[in-house]
Amino acid sequence: MLRPGAPAVNRTGRLAYCRAPMKVWLNGRIVEGSEAAVSLFDHGLTVGDAVFETIAVRAGTAIAVTRHLERLRRSARALGLPAPSVERLREAVAETVSANAADRGVVRVLHTSGAGPLGSMRGEREPTTAVLLGPPPAWPATSDVAVVPWTRNERSAVAGVKTTSYAENVMALAEARRRGAAEAILGNCAGNLCEGSGSNVFLVLGGVLTTPPLSSGCLAGVSRAIVIELLGVDVVERDVPVGVLGEADEAFLTSATRDIQPIRSVDGVGLKAAPGPVTEQVVAAYAALIADDPDPH
Ligand SMILES: Cc1ncc(COP(=O)(O)O)c(C=O)c1O
Structure with missing residues (x-):
């Protein structure tokens, strides 16, 4: 499980999240989750102009990480977004897992077109790339x-x-x-x-x-x-x-x-x-x- 204080599945089986302390990777470096900030004008937030991946972490290892990161790049390409290399993203995932001393969990890789206008027209700012960590979902057997x-x-x-x-x-x-x-x-x-x-x-x-x-x-x-x-x-x-x-x-x-x-x-x-x-x-x-x-x- 994640270390104490990290997100966890609560008694109702629903995910409890955003409980500090949690470290996230944002645009190239690990920062405290409570201090990580992106623009309210981020086009990923305003219109969903972004791509993502969900990757299981077990025994401290991100499962099928290469295939997931290759798909993230394919998704970004489909939207016409530049994206970091698989190697850079793989490092970001490993740094996030390690910074949180996570044994089991779920990694979310998020890549948006960055801050932009309020309409559908995309801006020309730098993309936002983040790696977050959450608790593993508690799926039933069937x-x-x-x-x-x-x-x-x-x-x-x-x-x-x-x-x-x-x-x-x-x-x-x-x-x-x-x-x-x-x-x-x-x-x-x-x-x-x-x-x-x-x-x-x-x-x-x-x-x-x-x-x-x-x-x-x-x-x-x-x-x-x-x-x-x-x-x-x-x-x-x-x-x-x-x-x-x-x-x-x-x-x-x-x-x-x-x-x-x-x-x-x-x-x-x-x-x-x-x-x-x-x-x-x-x-x-x-x-x-x-x-x-x-x-x-
Ligand atoms: C819509 C949709 N289909 C299929 C999948 C399964 O994909 P994967 O095996 O890569 O997790 C997902 C995963 O989240 C999904 O969101």
Whole structure:
């Protein structure tokens, strides 16, 4: 866990955060969290003109850090933002983990276009880059999910880009929680399954492990890519109607902090198994891979 005084999960399971002392990395140096300041005119704050990454920290090591930082740079490029090198960002992450003597936690890398006008026009100031540390989420062993009525726009300019413009995700998750679920599942404008509010989704259909393709508009999740590329399991990337999720033999979510989380129910109806045999195989292979190499790339 983080050292005393750092953010923690409180008794209600909700994240307690911003409790000093916490050190953050801001624009090149470690500073006390209570003293770190960015402009109120930062375009990341005023219009969400920014990109980010969420990286799990375990045993003092940032997991899959290279893949996450490469994606941050891809996201920045998609927005037309210059970004620090992977090496510079990797140092920033390591300095933040070390400055907080963190064993377990979550690193948030944030990169904005810097101070700018109040409208959508971007300013010409230096970007803001920050690395923050928070507590690890306490995910349950399985997840109940709810399909929400809103859709991902697979043709959006920011489809698949990890921007901080997450208000849609905040609303989707709030709706799922209102319905007693722990994660929201979104379809896309074509009516196909896309992703969770903070996760990718895999399902087993007729014995075939299946996941929506990137063309569905989902984020190119780092955990999703590890499952597809590195575990030696067969995965078919294809579009399926969003309603098919509830008919799957088994299904699971992937994300940096969840790793592989079996889905227990969809819209209040239990799946046949959670975890089912394919999910169990993926859970074990994923854990073995990360234990062997915490930064697979
Ligand atoms: C919308 C969305 N999809 C998928 C994911 C999973 O991506 P990763 O495995 O890189 O954490 C996330 C992670 O936060 C996300 O926000």
